[in-house]
Amino acid sequence: xxxxxxxxxxxxxxxxxxxxxxxxxxxxxxxxxxxxxxxxxxxxxxxxxxxxxxxxxxxxxxxxxxxxxxxxxxxxxxxxxxxxxxxxxxxxxxxxxxxxxxxxxxxxxxxxxxxxxxxxxxxxxxxxxxxxxxxxxxxxxxxxxxxxxxxxxxxxxxx
Amino acid sequence: xxxxxxxxxxxxxxxxxxxxxxxxxxxxxxxxxxxxxxxxxxxxxxxxxxxxxxxxxxxxxxxxxxxxxxxxxxxxxxxxxxxxxxxxxxxxxxxxxxxxxxxxxxxxxxxxxxxxxxxxxxxxxxxxxxxxxxxxxxxxxxxxxxxxxxxxxxxxxxxxxxxxxxxxxxxxxxxxxxxxxxxxxxxxxxxxxxxxxxxxxxxxxxxxxxxxxxxxxxxxxxxxxxxxxxxxxxxxxxxxxxxxxxxxxxxxxxxxxxxxxxxxxxxxxxxxxxxxxxxxxxxxxxxxxxxxxxxxxxxxxxxxxxxxxxxxxxxxxxxxxxxxxxxxxxxxxxxxxxxxxxxxxxxxxxxxxxxxxxxxxxxxxxxxxxxxxxxxxxxxxxxxxxxxxxx
Ligand SMILES: [Zn+2]
Numbered sequence: 001x002x003x004x005x006x007x008x009x010x011x012x013x014x015x016x017x018x019x020x021x022x023x024x025x026x027x028x029x030x031x032x033x034x035x036x037x038x039x040x041x042x043x044x045x046x047x048x049x050x051x052x053x054x055x056x057x058x059x060x061x062x063x064x065x066x067x068x069x070x071x072x073x074x075x076x077x078x079x080x081x082x083x084x085x086x087x088x089x090x091x092x093x094x095x096x097x098x099x100x101x102x103x104x105x106x107x108x109x110x111x112x113x114x115x116x117x118x119x120x121x122x123x124x125x126x127x128x129x130x131x132x133x134x135x136x137x138x139x140x141x142x143x144x145x146x147x148x149x150x151x152x153x154x155x156x157x158x159x
Numbered sequence: 160x161x162x163x164x165x166x167x168x169x170x171x172x173x174x175x176x177x178x179x180x181x182x183x184x185x186x187x188x189x190x191x192x193x194x195x196x197x198x199x200x201x202x203x204x205x206x207x208x209x210x211x212x213x214x215x216x217x218x219x220x221x222x223x224x225x226x227x228x229x230x231x232x233x234x235x236x237x238x239x240x241x242x243x244x245x246x247x248x249x250x251x252x253x254x255x256x257x258x259x260x261x262x263x264x265x266x267x268x269x270x271x272x273x274x275x276x277x278x279x280x281x282x283x284x285x286x287x288x289x290x291x292x293x294x295x296x297x298x299x300x301x302x303x304x305x306x307x308x309x310x311x312x313x314x315x316x317x318x319x320x321x322x323x324x325x326x327x328x329x330x331x332x333x334x335x336x337x338x339x340x341x342x343x344x345x346x347x348x349x350x351x352x353x354x355x356x357x358x359x360x361x362x363x364x365x366x367x368x369x370x371x372x373x374x375x376x377x378x379x380x381x382x383x384x385x386x387x388x389x390x391x392x393x394x395x396x397x398x399x400x401x402x403x404x405x406x407x408x409x410x411x412x413x414x415x416x417x418x419x420x421x422x423x424x425x426x427x428x429x430x431x432x433x434x435x436x437x438x439x440x441x442x443x444x445x446x447x448x449x450x451x452x453x454x455x456x457x458x459x460x461x462x463x464x465x466x467x468x469x470x471x472x473x474x475x476x477x478x479x480x481x482x483x484x485x486x487x488x489x490x491x492x493x494x495x496x497x498x499x500x501x502x503x504x505x506x507x508x509x510x511x512x513x514x515x516x517x518x519x520x521x522x523x524x525x526x527x528x529x530x531x532x533x534x535x536x537x538x539x540x541x542x543x544x545x546x547x548x549x550x
Binding site: 013015016049050052078081088107109 | 310
Protein backbone atom coordinates (compact mmCIF):
# COMPACT_ATOMS: atom_id res chain seq x y z
CA UNK A 1 0.00 0.00 0.00
CA UNK A 2 0.98 3.65 -0.43
CA UNK A 3 3.63 4.83 2.04
CA UNK A 4 2.55 7.73 4.24
CA UNK A 5 4.97 10.22 2.72
CA UNK A 6 2.75 10.49 -0.36
CA UNK A 7 -0.32 11.39 1.63
CA UNK A 8 -1.48 14.98 1.65
CA UNK A 9 -3.05 14.89 5.06
CA UNK A 10 -1.73 12.98 8.01
CA UNK A 11 -3.72 12.67 11.21
CA UNK A 12 -2.38 12.15 14.72
CA UNK A 13 -2.71 8.55 15.88
CA UNK A 14 -5.11 8.79 18.77
CA UNK A 15 -5.28 5.87 21.15
CA UNK A 16 -4.38 3.32 18.50
CA UNK A 17 -3.17 -0.13 19.44
CA UNK A 18 -4.33 -3.54 20.60
CA UNK A 19 -6.62 -4.39 23.48
CA UNK A 20 -4.94 -5.44 26.71
CA UNK A 21 -6.23 -8.99 26.19
CA UNK A 22 -4.55 -9.30 22.80
CA UNK A 23 -7.69 -10.24 20.89
CA UNK A 24 -6.96 -7.86 18.02
CA UNK A 25 -3.16 -7.97 18.12
CA UNK A 26 -2.94 -9.66 14.66
CA UNK A 27 -4.86 -6.73 13.18
CA UNK A 28 -2.24 -4.26 14.38
CA UNK A 29 0.65 -6.52 13.45
CA UNK A 30 -0.92 -6.77 10.00
CA UNK A 31 -0.85 -2.99 9.59
CA UNK A 32 2.83 -3.00 10.54
CA UNK A 33 3.37 -5.57 7.82
CA UNK A 34 1.51 -3.37 5.34
CA UNK A 35 -1.69 -5.41 5.29
CA UNK A 36 -5.30 -5.03 6.32
CA UNK A 37 -6.16 -8.26 8.13
CA UNK A 38 -9.62 -9.30 9.27
CA UNK A 39 -10.82 -12.55 10.79
CA UNK A 40 -12.37 -15.30 8.73
CA UNK A 41 -13.72 -18.55 10.09
CA UNK A 42 -11.79 -21.49 8.58
CA UNK A 43 -14.82 -23.72 9.06
CA UNK A 44 -17.72 -21.77 7.52
CA UNK A 45 -15.93 -18.92 5.77
CA UNK A 46 -17.68 -16.17 7.73
CA UNK A 47 -15.89 -12.83 7.71
CA UNK A 48 -15.81 -11.31 11.18
CA UNK A 49 -15.40 -7.69 12.30
CA UNK A 50 -14.94 -6.37 15.01
CA UNK A 51 -12.57 -8.91 16.40
CA UNK A 52 -13.97 -11.95 18.21
CA UNK A 53 -12.70 -14.94 20.12
CA UNK A 54 -14.90 -17.39 18.22
CA UNK A 55 -17.17 -17.87 15.25
CA UNK A 56 -20.69 -17.93 16.59
CA UNK A 57 -21.93 -20.00 13.67
CA UNK A 58 -19.69 -23.02 14.29
CA UNK A 59 -18.21 -22.38 17.72
CA UNK A 60 -14.69 -22.53 16.37
CA UNK A 61 -12.33 -20.51 18.54
CA UNK A 62 -9.64 -18.08 17.40
CA UNK A 63 -10.72 -17.48 13.80
CA UNK A 64 -7.70 -16.95 11.59
CA UNK A 65 -6.58 -13.55 10.35
CA UNK A 66 -6.60 -13.11 6.59
CA UNK A 67 -5.19 -10.28 4.47
CA UNK A 68 -7.88 -8.33 2.60
CA UNK A 69 -7.41 -5.95 -0.28
CA UNK A 70 -8.14 -2.51 1.20
CA UNK A 71 -10.58 -1.26 -1.41
CA UNK A 72 -14.27 -0.65 -1.05
CA UNK A 73 -17.17 1.74 -1.15
CA UNK A 74 -18.40 4.36 1.29
CA UNK A 75 -21.31 2.81 3.20
CA UNK A 76 -21.78 5.94 5.29
CA UNK A 77 -19.80 8.95 6.41
CA UNK A 78 -19.79 11.86 8.83
CA UNK A 79 -18.11 15.24 8.90
CA UNK A 80 -17.02 16.31 12.38
CA UNK A 81 -16.90 20.02 13.20
CA UNK A 82 -16.87 19.87 16.99
CA UNK A 83 -13.79 18.89 18.97
CA UNK A 84 -14.82 15.61 20.55
CA UNK A 85 -11.28 14.21 20.52
CA UNK A 86 -8.61 16.63 21.77
CA UNK A 87 -5.81 15.11 19.67
CA UNK A 88 -7.79 15.81 16.48
CA UNK A 89 -8.81 19.37 17.42
CA UNK A 90 -6.39 20.88 14.92
CA UNK A 91 -7.80 18.76 12.09
CA UNK A 92 -11.40 20.01 12.09
CA UNK A 93 -13.41 19.46 10.08
CA UNK A 94 -12.56 15.90 9.17
CA UNK A 95 -14.46 13.14 7.43
CA UNK A 96 -14.88 9.66 8.85
CA UNK A 97 -15.90 7.00 6.36
CA UNK A 98 -17.45 3.62 6.99
CA UNK A 99 -16.13 1.46 4.17
CA UNK A 100 -17.81 -1.69 2.89
CA UNK A 101 -15.22 -4.23 1.75
CA UNK A 102 -16.38 -6.37 -1.19
CA UNK A 103 -13.41 -8.71 -0.73
CA UNK A 104 -14.33 -9.41 2.90
CA UNK A 105 -17.96 -10.45 2.55
CA UNK A 106 -19.19 -6.88 2.74
CA UNK A 107 -17.71 -6.27 6.19
CA UNK A 108 -17.39 -2.59 7.08
CA UNK A 109 -14.43 -0.80 8.63
CA UNK A 110 -14.04 2.76 9.86
CA UNK A 111 -11.34 5.18 8.84
CA UNK A 112 -10.47 8.83 8.33
CA UNK A 113 -10.53 10.23 4.81
CA UNK A 114 -7.19 11.86 4.00
CA UNK A 115 -8.81 14.51 1.82
CA UNK A 116 -9.74 18.00 3.00
CA UNK A 117 -12.62 18.16 5.44
CA UNK A 118 -14.82 19.98 2.93
CA UNK A 119 -14.54 17.20 0.34
CA UNK A 120 -17.81 16.42 -1.44
CA UNK A 121 -18.17 12.83 -0.31
CA UNK A 122 -21.16 10.57 -0.97
CA UNK A 123 -22.35 7.08 -0.10
CA UNK A 124 -21.18 4.68 -2.80
CA UNK A 125 -17.91 6.49 -3.54
CA UNK A 126 -15.03 4.12 -4.25
CA UNK A 127 -12.14 4.37 -1.81
CA UNK A 128 -8.83 2.66 -1.23
CA UNK A 129 -6.89 2.24 1.98
CA UNK A 130 -3.46 3.53 2.85
CA UNK A 131 -1.45 2.78 5.93
CA UNK A 132 -0.09 5.77 7.80
CA UNK A 133 2.68 5.50 10.35
CA UNK A 134 2.72 8.80 12.22
CA UNK A 135 6.24 9.63 13.35
CA UNK A 136 5.78 9.40 17.08
CA UNK A 137 2.99 6.81 17.27
CA UNK A 138 3.57 3.22 18.30
CA UNK A 139 1.10 1.75 15.82
CA UNK A 140 0.21 2.53 12.21
CA UNK A 141 -3.34 3.32 11.14
CA UNK A 142 -5.46 2.56 8.11
CA UNK A 143 -6.76 5.70 6.38
CA UNK A 144 -8.80 6.09 3.21
CA UNK A 145 -8.72 8.10 0.03
CA UNK A 146 -11.08 8.29 -2.94
CA UNK A 147 -10.13 5.89 -5.73
CA UNK A 148 -10.34 6.65 -9.42
CA UNK A 149 -11.94 3.40 -10.41
CA UNK A 150 -14.53 1.51 -8.41
CA UNK A 151 -13.49 -1.92 -7.13
CA UNK A 152 -14.83 -5.11 -8.63
CA UNK A 153 -17.98 -6.18 -6.91
CA UNK A 154 -17.43 -9.58 -5.41
CA UNK A 155 -20.57 -10.60 -3.59
CA UNK A 156 -19.55 -12.42 -0.48
CA UNK A 157 -21.78 -13.67 2.26
CA UNK A 158 -22.65 -11.06 4.81
CA UNK A 159 -23.64 -13.22 7.73
CA UNK B 160 -55.78 -9.43 24.29
CA UNK B 161 -52.76 -11.57 25.01
CA UNK B 162 -51.87 -13.89 27.85
CA UNK B 163 -48.71 -12.06 28.89
CA UNK B 164 -48.40 -12.42 32.66
CA UNK B 165 -46.94 -8.95 32.75
CA UNK B 166 -50.02 -7.23 31.38
CA UNK B 167 -51.39 -4.91 34.05
CA UNK B 168 -49.67 -6.78 36.88
CA UNK B 169 -47.82 -3.70 38.09
CA UNK B 170 -48.20 0.04 37.93
CA UNK B 171 -46.13 3.17 38.43
CA UNK B 172 -47.56 4.96 41.45
CA UNK B 173 -44.93 7.55 42.27
CA UNK B 174 -42.41 9.63 40.37
CA UNK B 175 -39.77 12.26 40.95
CA UNK B 176 -37.33 14.01 38.66
CA UNK B 177 -35.13 17.04 39.02
CA UNK B 178 -32.15 18.37 37.17
CA UNK B 179 -29.41 20.96 37.20
CA UNK B 180 -27.11 22.33 34.57
CA UNK B 181 -24.34 19.89 33.78
CA UNK B 182 -21.70 19.98 36.48
CA UNK B 183 -23.79 22.16 38.78
CA UNK B 184 -25.38 19.62 41.08
CA UNK B 185 -24.58 20.45 44.68
CA UNK B 186 -24.99 16.76 45.51
CA UNK B 187 -23.41 13.44 44.64
CA UNK B 188 -25.25 10.86 42.55
CA UNK B 189 -26.05 8.84 45.69
CA UNK B 190 -27.53 11.80 47.55
CA UNK B 191 -29.58 12.81 44.52
CA UNK B 192 -30.77 9.21 44.09
CA UNK B 193 -31.95 9.08 47.70
CA UNK B 194 -33.72 12.42 47.40
CA UNK B 195 -35.50 11.32 44.20
CA UNK B 196 -36.60 8.05 45.81
CA UNK B 197 -37.89 9.74 48.97
CA UNK B 198 -39.86 12.22 46.83
CA UNK B 199 -41.24 9.46 44.61
CA UNK B 200 -42.27 7.46 47.67
CA UNK B 201 -44.10 10.48 49.03
CA UNK B 202 -45.81 10.93 45.67
CA UNK B 203 -46.85 7.27 45.79
CA UNK B 204 -47.93 7.31 49.42
CA UNK B 205 -45.56 4.53 50.48
CA UNK B 206 -42.75 4.49 53.01
CA UNK B 207 -39.27 4.45 51.48
CA UNK B 208 -38.48 1.62 53.88
CA UNK B 209 -40.95 -0.74 52.20
CA UNK B 210 -39.10 -0.49 48.90
CA UNK B 211 -37.65 -3.95 48.42
CA UNK B 212 -36.59 -3.81 44.77
CA UNK B 213 -34.01 -1.63 43.00
CA UNK B 214 -33.44 -1.42 39.27
CA UNK B 215 -31.20 0.81 37.23
CA UNK B 216 -29.45 0.86 33.85
CA UNK B 217 -26.62 2.59 32.03
CA UNK B 218 -24.10 2.16 34.83
CA UNK B 219 -23.55 4.09 38.02
CA UNK B 220 -21.91 3.01 41.24
CA UNK B 221 -24.95 2.94 43.46
CA UNK B 222 -26.51 -0.50 43.25
CA UNK B 223 -29.55 -1.66 45.13
CA UNK B 224 -27.64 -2.83 48.15
CA UNK B 225 -26.11 0.61 48.60
CA UNK B 226 -29.30 2.56 47.98
CA UNK B 227 -31.52 0.16 49.92
CA UNK B 228 -29.21 0.15 52.91
CA UNK B 229 -29.17 3.93 52.96
CA UNK B 230 -32.98 3.90 52.98
CA UNK B 231 -32.93 1.29 55.78
CA UNK B 232 -35.09 -0.97 53.67
CA UNK B 233 -36.55 -3.85 55.68
CA UNK B 234 -35.30 -6.34 53.10
CA UNK B 235 -33.65 -5.86 49.74
CA UNK B 236 -35.05 -8.57 47.50
CA UNK B 237 -34.25 -7.39 44.00
CA UNK B 238 -31.17 -5.45 42.89
CA UNK B 239 -30.71 -5.36 39.13
CA UNK B 240 -28.74 -3.48 36.52
CA UNK B 241 -29.86 -3.65 32.90
CA UNK B 242 -26.70 -4.40 30.98
CA UNK B 243 -26.18 -2.92 27.58
CA UNK B 244 -24.87 0.55 28.11
CA UNK B 245 -26.25 4.02 27.69
CA UNK B 246 -29.94 4.71 27.68
CA UNK B 247 -30.83 1.58 25.75
CA UNK B 248 -31.98 -0.11 28.93
CA UNK B 249 -34.12 2.74 30.24
CA UNK B 250 -37.50 1.24 29.38
CA UNK B 251 -36.22 -2.26 30.15
CA UNK B 252 -35.58 -1.10 33.71
CA UNK B 253 -39.30 -0.38 34.14
CA UNK B 254 -40.17 -3.74 32.63
CA UNK B 255 -37.68 -5.43 34.94
CA UNK B 256 -39.39 -3.88 37.95
CA UNK B 257 -42.79 -5.03 36.71
CA UNK B 258 -41.45 -8.55 36.17
CA UNK B 259 -40.23 -8.70 39.76
CA UNK B 260 -43.66 -7.70 41.02
CA UNK B 261 -45.58 -9.99 38.66
CA UNK B 262 -43.39 -12.94 39.65
CA UNK B 263 -43.72 -12.23 43.36
CA UNK B 264 -40.01 -11.56 43.79
CA UNK B 265 -40.53 -8.08 45.17
CA UNK B 266 -43.48 -5.92 46.15
CA UNK B 267 -42.37 -2.34 45.86
CA UNK B 268 -39.68 -1.62 43.28
CA UNK B 269 -37.95 1.63 42.45
CA UNK B 270 -36.39 2.36 39.06
CA UNK B 271 -33.78 5.06 39.36
CA UNK B 272 -30.99 6.87 37.52
CA UNK B 273 -28.79 9.73 38.62
CA UNK B 274 -26.04 11.60 36.82
CA UNK B 275 -23.55 14.07 38.21
CA UNK B 276 -20.54 15.11 36.22
CA UNK B 277 -18.45 15.31 39.37
CA UNK B 278 -19.02 11.59 39.93
CA UNK B 279 -19.00 9.99 36.49
CA UNK B 280 -17.58 12.66 34.20
CA UNK B 281 -19.01 13.59 30.85
CA UNK B 282 -20.78 10.83 28.95
CA UNK B 283 -20.02 8.49 31.81
CA UNK B 284 -22.58 6.04 30.43
CA UNK B 285 -20.96 5.76 27.00
CA UNK B 286 -17.21 5.78 27.50
CA UNK B 287 -16.62 2.05 27.16
CA UNK B 288 -17.81 1.98 23.56
CA UNK B 289 -15.03 4.10 22.08
CA UNK B 290 -11.97 1.92 21.75
CA UNK B 291 -8.95 1.55 19.48
CA UNK B 292 -11.16 0.77 16.52
CA UNK B 293 -13.27 3.92 16.91
CA UNK B 294 -11.14 6.74 18.39
CA UNK B 295 -8.27 6.68 15.86
CA UNK B 296 -10.88 7.11 13.13
CA UNK B 297 -12.26 10.24 14.72
CA UNK B 298 -15.26 8.59 16.37
CA UNK B 299 -15.18 9.35 20.07
CA UNK B 300 -18.72 10.26 21.06
CA UNK B 301 -22.28 8.97 20.73
CA UNK B 302 -23.04 11.95 18.46
CA UNK B 303 -20.47 10.79 15.93
CA UNK B 304 -21.52 7.14 16.08
CA UNK B 305 -25.19 8.00 15.59
CA UNK B 306 -24.38 10.55 12.87
CA UNK B 307 -22.95 7.80 10.66
CA UNK B 308 -26.22 5.90 10.90
CA UNK B 309 -28.38 8.96 10.41
CA UNK B 310 -26.35 10.01 7.37
CA UNK B 311 -27.25 6.72 5.69
CA UNK B 312 -30.88 7.00 6.79
CA UNK B 313 -31.05 10.35 4.99
CA UNK B 314 -28.85 9.72 1.97
CA UNK B 315 -29.61 6.06 1.26
CA UNK B 316 -33.07 5.48 2.76
CA UNK B 317 -34.37 8.88 1.70
CA UNK B 318 -35.75 10.18 4.99
CA UNK B 319 -35.88 13.97 4.62
CA UNK B 320 -33.90 16.20 6.97
CA UNK B 321 -37.16 17.95 7.75
CA UNK B 322 -38.14 14.91 9.84
CA UNK B 323 -35.27 15.64 12.19
CA UNK B 324 -36.03 19.33 12.34
CA UNK B 325 -39.70 18.73 13.10
CA UNK B 326 -38.81 16.53 16.06
CA UNK B 327 -36.48 19.21 17.42
CA UNK B 328 -39.05 21.97 16.98
CA UNK B 329 -41.78 19.86 18.63
CA UNK B 330 -39.52 19.37 21.65
CA UNK B 331 -38.90 23.10 21.91
CA UNK B 332 -42.58 23.89 21.38
CA UNK B 333 -43.55 21.67 24.30
CA UNK B 334 -40.79 23.05 26.52
CA UNK B 335 -42.42 26.50 26.35
CA UNK B 336 -45.30 25.14 28.46
CA UNK B 337 -43.06 23.32 30.94
CA UNK B 338 -41.53 25.71 33.49
CA UNK B 339 -38.95 23.15 34.62
CA UNK B 340 -37.63 22.57 31.10
CA UNK B 341 -34.15 23.88 30.39
CA UNK B 342 -35.42 25.55 27.20
CA UNK B 343 -38.47 27.12 28.89
CA UNK B 344 -38.69 30.70 27.70
CA UNK B 345 -36.30 29.99 24.84
CA UNK B 346 -38.44 29.08 21.83
CA UNK B 347 -36.89 27.79 18.63
CA UNK B 348 -38.16 28.22 15.09
CA UNK B 349 -37.03 26.93 11.70
CA UNK B 350 -34.76 29.89 11.11
CA UNK B 351 -33.00 29.47 14.43
CA UNK B 352 -32.59 25.76 13.84
CA UNK B 353 -31.21 26.18 10.32
CA UNK B 354 -28.76 28.82 11.52
CA UNK B 355 -27.30 26.70 14.30
CA UNK B 356 -23.76 25.45 13.93
CA UNK B 357 -22.84 21.99 12.70
CA UNK B 358 -21.57 19.59 15.37
CA UNK B 359 -21.13 16.47 13.31
CA UNK B 360 -23.01 16.30 10.03
CA UNK B 361 -25.88 15.78 9.68
CA UNK B 362 -26.38 16.97 13.28
CA UNK B 363 -26.59 20.62 14.16
CA UNK B 364 -26.31 21.92 17.68
CA UNK B 365 -30.07 21.64 18.22
CA UNK B 366 -30.14 18.02 17.05
CA UNK B 367 -28.00 17.00 20.03
CA UNK B 368 -29.39 16.39 23.49
CA UNK B 369 -28.15 18.34 26.42
CA UNK B 370 -26.59 16.57 29.38
CA UNK B 371 -27.75 17.37 32.87
CA UNK B 372 -26.93 16.55 36.41
CA UNK B 373 -30.01 15.21 38.10
CA UNK B 374 -31.95 12.21 39.30
CA UNK B 375 -35.13 10.36 38.42
CA UNK B 376 -37.10 7.73 40.34
CA UNK B 377 -40.27 5.79 39.57
CA UNK B 378 -41.95 3.49 42.07
CA UNK B 379 -43.94 0.46 41.02
CA UNK B 380 -46.25 -1.79 43.04
CA UNK B 381 -48.76 -4.51 42.20
CA UNK B 382 -52.02 -3.58 40.51
CA UNK B 383 -54.02 -4.33 43.66
CA UNK B 384 -51.83 -2.16 45.81
CA UNK B 385 -51.81 0.57 43.17
CA UNK B 386 -55.57 0.76 43.17
CA UNK B 387 -55.62 1.19 46.93
CA UNK B 388 -53.01 3.93 46.82
CA UNK B 389 -54.58 6.38 44.43
CA UNK B 390 -56.88 7.12 41.54
CA UNK B 391 -54.47 7.23 38.60
CA UNK B 392 -51.79 4.53 38.46
CA UNK B 393 -49.91 4.09 35.19
CA UNK B 394 -50.20 0.36 34.52
CA UNK B 395 -47.45 -1.48 32.68
CA UNK B 396 -49.27 -2.84 29.64
CA UNK B 397 -46.27 -4.42 27.91
CA UNK B 398 -42.52 -4.11 27.81
CA UNK B 399 -40.01 -5.33 25.29
CA UNK B 400 -36.25 -5.34 24.99
CA UNK B 401 -33.56 -6.91 22.88
CA UNK B 402 -30.22 -6.71 21.20
CA UNK B 403 -31.15 -7.77 17.71
CA UNK B 404 -28.47 -6.37 15.43
CA UNK B 405 -25.20 -7.23 17.12
CA UNK B 406 -24.39 -3.60 17.87
CA UNK B 407 -22.35 -4.36 20.97
CA UNK B 408 -19.36 -6.06 19.31
CA UNK B 409 -19.86 -5.55 15.61
CA UNK B 410 -18.08 -2.19 15.25
CA UNK B 411 -20.58 -0.67 12.80
CA UNK B 412 -21.36 -4.03 11.18
CA UNK B 413 -24.69 -4.67 12.83
CA UNK B 414 -27.66 -5.57 10.67
CA UNK B 415 -30.22 -2.93 9.73
CA UNK B 416 -27.66 -0.18 10.07
CA UNK B 417 -30.13 2.69 9.86
CA UNK B 418 -32.51 1.12 12.36
CA UNK B 419 -32.46 2.38 15.92
CA UNK B 420 -32.35 -1.23 17.14
CA UNK B 421 -36.07 -1.88 17.63
CA UNK B 422 -36.90 -2.99 14.12
CA UNK B 423 -37.10 -6.15 12.07
CA UNK B 424 -38.98 -9.38 12.45
CA UNK B 425 -38.96 -10.60 16.04
CA UNK B 426 -37.58 -7.20 16.89
CA UNK B 427 -38.27 -5.18 19.99
CA UNK B 428 -41.13 -3.15 18.54
CA UNK B 429 -42.91 -6.12 16.98
CA UNK B 430 -43.03 -8.08 20.25
CA UNK B 431 -44.12 -4.95 22.11
CA UNK B 432 -47.19 -4.55 19.93
CA UNK B 433 -47.90 -8.29 20.01
CA UNK B 434 -47.71 -8.49 23.80
CA UNK B 435 -49.82 -5.37 24.20
CA UNK B 436 -52.45 -6.62 21.78
CA UNK B 437 -52.59 -3.26 20.10
CA UNK B 438 -50.83 -1.42 17.32
CA UNK B 439 -49.05 1.86 16.80
CA UNK B 440 -52.24 3.64 15.75
CA UNK B 441 -53.72 3.04 19.19
CA UNK B 442 -51.03 4.93 21.06
CA UNK B 443 -52.13 8.35 22.28
CA UNK B 444 -48.78 9.89 23.11
CA UNK B 445 -45.10 8.96 22.72
CA UNK B 446 -41.94 9.86 24.60
CA UNK B 447 -39.05 8.91 22.34
CA UNK B 448 -35.48 8.97 23.61
CA UNK B 449 -33.74 11.33 21.18
CA UNK B 450 -30.12 11.55 22.21
CA UNK B 451 -29.99 12.96 18.70
CA UNK B 452 -32.88 13.93 16.50
CA UNK B 453 -31.96 11.44 13.78
CA UNK B 454 -31.84 8.44 16.08
CA UNK B 455 -35.19 9.50 17.53
CA UNK B 456 -36.67 9.53 14.04
CA UNK B 457 -35.23 6.06 13.42
CA UNK B 458 -36.83 4.80 16.65
CA UNK B 459 -40.24 6.12 15.57
CA UNK B 460 -39.80 4.38 12.20
CA UNK B 461 -38.83 1.13 13.94
CA UNK B 462 -42.06 1.27 15.96
CA UNK B 463 -44.13 1.83 12.77
CA UNK B 464 -45.26 5.16 14.16
CA UNK B 465 -43.78 6.77 11.09
CA UNK B 466 -43.16 5.29 7.62
CA UNK B 467 -39.60 4.69 6.42
CA UNK B 468 -37.97 6.57 3.56
CA UNK B 469 -39.28 9.73 1.96
CA UNK B 470 -42.78 9.26 3.41
CA UNK B 471 -41.38 9.90 6.88
CA UNK B 472 -41.55 13.58 6.04
CA UNK B 473 -45.33 13.44 5.71
CA UNK B 474 -45.84 12.25 9.29
CA UNK B 475 -42.94 14.12 10.83
CA UNK B 476 -44.36 17.63 10.81
CA UNK B 477 -44.44 20.00 13.75
CA UNK B 478 -48.23 20.04 13.55
CA UNK B 479 -48.47 16.26 13.82
CA UNK B 480 -45.91 15.98 16.60
CA UNK B 481 -47.33 18.55 19.00
CA UNK B 482 -49.97 18.30 21.71
CA UNK B 483 -52.81 18.65 22.21
CA UNK B 484 -54.14 18.03 18.71
CA UNK B 485 -51.31 16.41 16.74
CA UNK B 486 -51.75 12.91 15.35
CA UNK B 487 -48.52 11.75 16.98
CA UNK B 488 -47.68 13.95 19.97
CA UNK B 489 -44.10 13.27 21.05
CA UNK B 490 -41.87 14.41 23.90
CA UNK B 491 -44.52 16.51 25.55
CA UNK B 492 -42.27 17.80 28.34
CA UNK B 493 -39.62 18.93 25.87
CA UNK B 494 -37.70 15.67 25.75
CA UNK B 495 -33.97 15.17 26.05
CA UNK B 496 -33.36 18.11 23.72
CA UNK B 497 -35.38 20.85 25.39
CA UNK B 498 -36.41 19.60 28.85
CA UNK B 499 -33.51 17.72 30.45
CA UNK B 500 -31.30 14.72 29.98
CA UNK B 501 -30.70 12.41 32.90
CA UNK B 502 -29.87 9.47 30.69
CA UNK B 503 -33.35 9.86 29.20
CA UNK B 504 -35.33 8.84 32.28
CA UNK B 505 -37.21 12.12 32.48
CA UNK B 506 -39.12 10.86 29.45
CA UNK B 507 -40.47 7.95 31.48
CA UNK B 508 -41.82 10.35 34.09
CA UNK B 509 -43.56 12.35 31.37
CA UNK B 510 -45.06 9.12 29.99
CA UNK B 511 -46.56 8.57 33.46
CA UNK B 512 -47.85 12.14 33.67
CA UNK B 513 -49.74 11.66 30.41
CA UNK B 514 -51.56 8.64 31.87
CA UNK B 515 -52.27 10.61 35.05
CA UNK B 516 -53.49 13.60 33.08
CA UNK B 517 -50.98 15.97 34.64
CA UNK B 518 -48.66 16.89 31.79
CA UNK B 519 -48.11 20.57 31.03
CA UNK B 520 -48.86 19.54 27.44
CA UNK B 521 -51.61 17.08 28.22
CA UNK B 522 -52.99 15.03 25.36
CA UNK B 523 -56.78 14.96 25.93
CA UNK B 524 -58.06 11.59 27.18
CA UNK B 525 -54.69 9.90 26.82
CA UNK B 526 -54.97 6.27 27.88
CA UNK B 527 -52.04 4.56 26.13
CA UNK B 528 -48.62 6.14 26.61
CA UNK B 529 -45.42 4.82 25.03
CA UNK B 530 -41.88 5.33 26.31
CA UNK B 531 -39.15 4.38 23.84
CA UNK B 532 -35.72 3.97 25.44
CA UNK B 533 -32.32 4.82 24.05
CA UNK B 534 -31.89 4.20 20.30
CA UNK B 535 -28.76 2.96 18.51
CA UNK B 536 -27.44 1.29 21.65
CA UNK B 537 -26.29 -2.21 22.51
CA UNK B 538 -29.72 -3.05 23.90
CA UNK B 539 -33.00 -1.40 22.96
CA UNK B 540 -36.20 -1.29 24.98
CA UNK B 541 -39.64 0.24 25.08
CA UNK B 542 -42.58 0.07 27.44
CA UNK B 543 -46.29 0.83 27.16
CA UNK B 544 -48.16 2.40 30.07
CA UNK B 545 -51.92 2.74 30.26
CA UNK B 546 -54.94 3.57 32.33
CA UNK B 547 -56.91 0.79 34.00
CA UNK B 548 -59.71 0.72 31.45
CA UNK B 549 -57.29 -0.29 28.69
CA UNK B 550 -56.48 -3.57 30.45
ZN1 LIG C 1 -17.71 -20.42 11.35
